[in-house]
Amino acid sequence: MTKSQKGLVTCCLVGILGAVGAYYLAKEQDRIRNLYGDRPQMISVADLAAKGYGDNVWVDLTDAEVGKKYVISMRKRTISAAWVPAFPRGEANNARTIKVVLRCTKCKTEEEVAQRFFGRSSFRGAVINPTLLTPHDPYRPYFQEQYPNLPLEPTVWEVDVDYTDKPSEQWAKGFYAGAAGLGVFGVICGVALLFTRRETP
Numbered sequence: 001m002t003k004s005q006k007g008l009v010t011c012c013l014v015g016i017l018g019a020v021g022a023y024y025l026a027k028e029q030d031r032i033r034n035l036y037g038d039r040p041q042m043i044s045v046a047d048l049a050a051k052g053y054g055d056n057v058w059v060d061l062t063d064a065e066v067g068k069k070y071v072i073s074m075r076k077r078t079i080s081a082a083w084v085p086a087f088p089r090g091e092a093n094n095a096r097t098i099k100v101v102l103r104c105t106k107c108k109t110e111e112e113v114a115q116r117f118f119g120r121s122s123f124r125g126a127v128i129n130p131t132l133l134t135p136h137d138p139y140r141p142y143f144q145e146q147y148p149n150l151p152l153e154p155t156v157w158e159v160d161v162d163y164t165d166k167p168s169e170q171w172a173k174g175f176y177a178g179a180a181g182l183g184v185f186g187v188i189c190g191v192a193l194l195f196t197r198r199e200t201p
Contacts, residue, residue: 015186026175071142
């Protein structure tokens with residue numbers, strides 16, 4: 001096989017595999033977007049804890065009282081995520097378990113975290129549990145340290161307060177377009193490879 005043929009093989013594989021990857025990402029964007037309703041649903045912390053999010057992960061969470069302590073995850077000496085437990089208003093001191101947590105990932109200092117969570121009783125965000133392909137709750141060991149007498153429920157509803165808008169359908173369209181383009185590129189390279197192999201003595 002000549003050097004140019006090897007290059008065509010590489011381009012063909014990159015195109016086909018890239019198309020498959022882009023198509024998968026497009027379908028995943030569609031799946032996540034379909035979990036959102038046309039507008040946020042108003043739901044209390046008590047109802048979310050007791051009944052879950054229903055058929056719309058986009059929520060205006062009301063009647064919330066956050067815990068006195070938040071927990072953080074660090075990456076390269078910078079806050080990468082912060083969580084705080086949320087309880088029905090007036091019940092934080094009497095809570096026996098943690099059923100709802102709020103998350104933010106855009107706050108980079110502890111001052112920003114405090115401003116984002118404290119002094120508020122309502123939050124707009126998205127319940128991210130169903131958007132994940134596999135369960136992921138890295139906050140558990142942090143809460144066990146900060147709230148040793150307040151265990152977390154097996155299922156904790158995690159509301160990301162940075163997801164205030166419905167995902168744009170343009171993301172999925174962009175990935176579909178990318179998949180089509182990469183697929184065509186891969187096919188063209190494959191056809192070119194066939195011609196060069198026929199011409200090679």
